[in-house]
Amino acid sequence: MLDLATHLRDIIVHSYFLGRNGHGHVSAEDFAALMTIMAALFEKGMSTGQWKLEADGYDRCAAIVSLHDWQLHSVPMSALSAASDQVERYLHSALRGPQDASR
Incomplete structure (x- = not known):
């Protein structure tokens, strides 16, 4: 289930960047809300094994x-x-731990 959730997160990020580049529309507010939803999904899934939106x-x-x-x-x-390419850069920076932020 982790792989499916990761794939869904990647679709969200990819759609957001495509929209920013003029191909559809995902507002920054919607993107932030979706990323919050995904963070909750990952947290609940990893801690309880229940992968449900x-x-x-x-x-x-x-x-x-x-x-x-x-x-x-x-x-x-x-x-x-x-x-x-934008997605890869975003995910690389977003997924780094706080200890890596200064590098």
């Missing part, structure tokens, strides 16, 4: 997956690649 989280994630599906069908490959 609450209703609001499910609805928000379903909307972003639908947007991502449209993006994959509509966005040029060069834009997908550029967004993927």
Whole structure:
């Protein structure tokens, strides 16, 4: 389940960066809310083994997956690649621990 949750998180981040680059729209507020939802999912899943989104989280994630599906069908490959590079940089910096922040 961890792999599926990680994949969903990556879709959210990828859709956000594609939107910032002019391919769909995900507001900064929606992105922050989705990342909070995902953090709660990871925390609950890792501590209890229950990998389940609450209703609001499910609805928000379903909307972003639908947007991502449209993006994959509509966005040029060069834009997908550029967004993927942004995603990698974002995840690398976001997932570093506090002890790594000074490096």
